[in-house]
Amino acid sequence: MKRLAARLLAGVGVLWGAATLTFVAIHFSAGDPVLAILGGPDAIPTPQQLAQVREEYGFDQPLWVQYGRYVGRIAQGDFGESYRLRIPVTEAIGKQIGATLQLALSAALLAIGLALASAVLTAKRNPWVRRVASASELVLSSSPSFVLGILLLLVFSFQWPVLPPAGSNGWQTLILPTIALALPIAGMLSQVLRQELEDILEQPFIAMARARGLSQTAVRLRHALRHALVPLVTLSGFIFASLLGGAVVTEMLFARQGIGRMMLDAAVAKDAPVVLGITLLAALVYVVVNLLVDVLNGLIDPRVKPR
Amino acid sequence: MPINHWSRFGLLLGLLLVSACSPDAPPPSSVQRVDGHLDAQGLLSYDPSDYHETRQGTPGGTLRVSAALDTGTFDVHSSYHGNVQWLARIVYDCLLYQDENGKISPWLAKSWDVSPDGKTYTFHLRDDVTFSDGEKFNAEALRVNLEHMRDPATKSPLAAAYIAPYVDGRIIDDYTFEAHLREPYSPFLYVLAQSWLSMVSPKQIREAPKSIAEHPIGSGPFVLQSYTREQGATFTRRADYHWAPPVTRHIGPAYLDRIELSIVPEAMTRYSTLQSKRSDFTLDAPAQNTAAMRASQNLVVRNRIRMASPYRSLTFNTLRFPFDDVRVRKAVAQAIDRDGLAWIAGFGEFLPKSDYLAVNTPFYDPAYRDVLKYDVDAANRQLDEAGWTARDAEGYRVKNGRRLSAHLLGFESPPFPSSVAVAVQADAKKVGMQFIIEMMPLAQLTDRRTAGNYDAIGGGYWHTNTPDGLYILYHSDSRASPTKSGNNLSNLSDPRLDQLLSAARRSHDPRELQALYSAAQQRLTEVVPAVPDFESQVLIAYRTAVKGLIFDTVHNTPFFISVWLDQEAP
Numbered sequence: 109m110k111r112l113a114a115r116l117l118a119g120v121g122v123l124w125g126a127a128t129l130t131f132v133a134i135h136f137s138a139g140d141p142v143l144a145i146l147g148g149p150d151a152i153p154t155p156q157q158l159a160q161v162r163e164e165y166g167f168d169q170p171l172w173v174q175y176g177r178y179v180g181r182i183a184q185g186d187f188g189e190s191y192r193l194r195i196p197v198t199e200a201i202g203k204q205i206g207a208t209l210q211l212a213l214s215a216a217l218l219a220i221g222l223a224l225a226s227a228v229l230t231a232k233r234n235p236w237v238r239r240v241a242s243a244s245e246l247v248l249s250s251s252p253s254f255v256l257g258i259l260l261l262l263v264f265s266f267q268w269p270v271l272p273p274a275g276s277n278g279w280q281t282l283i284l285p286t287i288a289l290a291l292p293i294a295g296m297l298s299q300v301l302r303q304e305l306e307d308i309l310e311q312p313f314i315a316m317a318r319a320r321g322l323s324q325t326a327v328r329l330r331h332a333l334r335h336a337l338v339p340l341v342t343l344s345g346f347i348f349a350s351l352l353g354g355a356v357v358t359e360m361l362f363a364r365q366g367i368g369r370m371m372l373d374a375a376v377a378k379d380a381p382v383v384l385g386i387t388l389l390a391a392l393v394y395v396v397v398n399l400l401v402d403v404l405n406g407l408i409d410p411r412v413k414p415r
Numbered sequence: 416m417p418i419n420h421w422s423r424f425g426l427l428l429g430l431l432l433v434s435a436c437s438p439d440a441p442p443p444s445s446v447q448r449v450d451g452h453l454d455a456q457g458l459l460s461y462d463p464s465d466y467h468e469t470r471q472g473t474p475g476g477t478l479r480v481s482a483a484l485d486t487g488t489f490d491v492h493s494s495y496h497g498n499v500q501w502l503a504r505i506v507y508d509c510l511l512y513q514d515e516n517g518k519i520s521p522w523l524a525k526s527w528d529v530s531p532d533g534k535t536y537t538f539h540l541r542d543d544v545t546f547s548d549g550e551k552f553n554a555e556a557l558r559v560n561l562e563h564m565r566d567p568a569t570k571s572p573l574a575a576a577y578i579a580p581y582v583d584g585r586i587i588d589d590y591t592f593e594a595h596l597r598e599p600y601s602p603f604l605y606v607l608a609q610s611w612l613s614m615v616s617p618k619q620i621r622e623a624p625k626s627i628a629e630h631p632i633g634s635g636p637f638v639l640q641s642y643t644r645e646q647g648a649t650f651t652r653r654a655d656y657h658w659a660p661p662v663t664r665h666i667g668p669a670y671l672d673r674i675e676l677s678i679v680p681e682a683m684t685r686y687s688t689l690q691s692k693r694s695d696f697t698l699d700a701p702a703q704n705t706a707a708m709r710a711s712q713n714l715v716v717r718n719r720i721r722m723a724s725p726y727r728s729l730t731f732n733t734l735r736f737p738f739d740d741v742r743v744r745k746a747v748a749q750a751i752d753r754d755g756l757a758w759i760a761g762f763g764e765f766l767p768k769s770d771y772l773a774v775n776t777p778f779y780d781p782a783y784r785d786v787l788k789y790d791v792d793a794a795n796r797q798l799d800e801a802g803w804t805a806r807d808a809e810g811y812r813v814k815n816g817r818r819l820s821a822h823l824l825g826f827e828s829p830p831f832p833s834s835v836a837v838a839v840q841a842d843a844k845k846v847g848m849q850f851i852i853e854m855m856p857l858a859q860l861t862d863r864r865t866a867g868n869y870d871a872i873g874g875g876y877w878h879t880n881t882p883d884g885l886y887i888l889y890h891s892d893s894r895a896s897p898t899k900s901g902n903n904l905s906n907l908s909d910p911r912l913d914q915l916l917s918a919a920r921r922s923h924d925p926r927e928l929q930a931l932y933s934a935a936q937q938r939l940t941e942v943v944p945a946v947p948d949f950e951s952q953v954l955i956a957y958r959t960a961v962k963g964l965i966f967d968t969v970h971n972t973p974f975f976i977s978v979w980l981d982q983e984a985p
Contacts (some may be wrong), residue, residue, distance in 0.1 A: 137858065141863060147570075148572070151495050151572030151888070152572065152573065152900060153576065158899075161567075181537060193487050193628065193644065194493060200644075204644070257726070261683070265687065266687045273681075274481075274681070275685045365644065369645055370644075370645065
């Protein structure tokens with residue numbers, strides 16, 4: 109319990125750090141926020157409007173005052189209002205997050221499923237099968253989602269129109285983006301998993317299990333896999349980061365709604381509150397994922413029991 | 416009116432694919448590709464039937480439309496997004512409209528009078544118009560709308576500036592409104608016809624102004640049903656609508672039951688969904704696909720020109736070396752091959768341009784269209800005369816030990832893709848001038864721009880329905896300063912040009928306006944604050960089943976009121 113409390117406290121620290129770093133980065137990056145609020149470089153706000161906005165948003169205050177207000181507001185759960193959309197950031201994110209979650213979740217499931225299947229089926233099998241599998245994994249893990257996405261679009265939407273190329277309504281629109289997002293992650297994961305599985309299959313307890321008369325498959329599924337899962341869980345941070353990064357490109361390419369696309373738009377328009385909001389959300393998810401990983405690792409591998 | 420949010424990789428990805436198969440045939444004349452008729456004098460005229468309904472349509476059906484970008488808000492007073500031009504026409508109406516020849520014509524205002532001193536405008540309003548929440552459109556509604564445009568809380572980037580001379584208004588009776596201006600400002604009627612100045616329900620403005628962004632209430636032919644940002648919107652017909660602008664000759668409600676708008680950033684996808692009949696209409700037809708679309712039996716491509724300022728290849732900072740010398744500016748203008756630039760950016764769709772007003776702008780004068788035309792010999796002569804006669808080892812011109820060299824800043828956008836930047840650089844090199852290209856993110860460019868820290872900036876345009884766009888871009892009043900933003904990037908301050916453009920703001924006499932604007936256009940080719948390269952064009956495409964499309968006389972963008980679907984068409 110005490111350990112959990114400490115971890116939670118550390119999590120809050122991480123969030124605070126992320127908030128501060130983003131605040132500093134945005135402050136020192138190019139672009140006047142007043143212009144961002146009033147429509148961008150070509151807009152023609154009047155001098156009164158400029159002065160008014162500067163005062164209203166407190167940009168005329170010293171930096172530390174601005175920072176203090178910002179942290180204070182965040183602590184109360186107030187993330188401010190988007191410069192570009194003129195609605196609360198929480199509302200803006202709330203409306204987009206569902207689509208991203210859907211995509212991320214289905215891509216994560218597909219990636220893990222594919223990786224497990226490939227690892228279990230090919231570890232320590234016929235060298236040719238193994239070679240083909242690991243070569244294709246290498247290709248996939250080094251292909252960016254947007255290249256895969258364009259290929260998928262060309263084949264399954266344009267040449268052979270079986271799946272819709274754009275949108276985020278209905279399960280059909282989820283298929284291509286999910287595959288595009290999942291394949292590079294699957295390629296990477298299955299490489300790690302197979303390596304792990306092969307190491308484990310060398311272990312004496314596997315020979316013991318075989319000696320007890322268990323079939324090859326049963327050994328793999330019941331004994332080896334459980335051990336191989338540990339690195340998978342530890343890698344969930346990597347999976348999460350890949351999903352978030354990939355979502356930006358995938359959502360653009362497939363014209364899906366979502367926070368990835370929103371983040372890009374916000375960054376281009378220098379919409380600081382939205383950028384900050386999404387960054388903090390990402391940091392929050394990261395902290396939660398890492399907490400869960402700790403707990404899960406303890407369950408899967410009793411040796412890492414918390415002390 | 417510029418569109419700024421184009422540095423998308425959606426576009427880049429599309430281009431990535433397309434570049435492999437871009438045509439290398441010699442550029443055919445883009446004249447045949449532009450809608451309308453371009454006569455020998457260089458004047459463009461559109462068929463009047465582009466602007467009004469010619470036959471009654473069949474009601475019913477859903478039109479599936481795609482566009483590249485989302486405006487992010489329906490509060491058009493708080494927006495300056497280019498898509499507002501056609502988007503606002505779906506849910507809103509304006510006070511005024513224009514006729515086929517660009518003259519101001521009635522819409523929600525039946526008629527208007529301007530006082531002899533040009534400072535009092537009296538509007539006589541229609542008395543049968545309602546907003547979709549049941550509120551009546553009347554003098555109070557007009558007053559509330561003008562207030563909302565300039566309310567600091569609206570943070571209007573455009574509408575507020577367009578009505579800046581407006582001081583206050585008087586409600587004479589329910590349907591008569593008197594607007595008082597600080598000074599004579601003849602563009603006033605024109606800007607009131609623009610989509611960014613559409614009429615919003617006064618009740619909504621008073622009670623829930625924040626809700627306009629997502630749940631707008633207008634008096635337009637359609638009502639917004641649902642809106643998901645970056646995804647799309649659905650509109651349904653308003654059955655009791657019967658106040659379309661008389662110029663459109665459309666009577667009664669719209670024909671379409673529904674419009675489904677999808678935001679599709681990827682060019683390739685907009686094209687392929689149209690081709691596979693997954694959509695009926697795209698407002699952003701990719702230039703690289705127009706050849707294929709024109710060849711298709713089932714698709715129609717339309718190519719329209721935005722009024723006022725064409726795309727610029729670059730704008731000079733006239734305060735800085737080497738562009739403080741007008742001869743150097745003129746030489747660069749003559750050295751740039753606009754035909755080539757138009758072809759690189761528009762795949763044969765764009766019309767090259769050497770003067771400062773779009774061909775279809777009221778009071779455009781084609782007399783000066785060739786003054787700055789591509790002429791390498793003339794460019795070389797200009798530079799020789801300016802004393803840039805010596806050359807260094809790399810072939811660049813040198814004077815007093817200094818190379819003829821400047822930095823060209825830009826960010827990736829339709830008027831200024833990197834391909835255009837590189838072509839400009841290569842053209843300048845041919846006459847011995849060096850351009851060092853710096854492509855950068857928009858925010859960084861904005862900072863450099865605000866600080867005045869640039870030799871030349873690539874790209875840019877300004878769309879408005881009056882030649883007053885020249886005031887916004889080249890009058891000394893429009894220069895930026897620490898307290899004021901402005902779009903006169905050239906920092907030009909030419910007393911003669913200032914006088915002409917200011918006088919035009921005070922005049923309502925068409926003959927006088929023609930003389931003033933002609934002289935201003937001539938003057939611009941003498942002072943050369945920028946190098947126009949091609950017209951700012953709107954490419955749209957739709958299936959042949961889409962009938963009855965007319966164009967908005969104000970923005971030259973599609974107006975969906977008269978569109979209908981031919982269910983029998985393939």
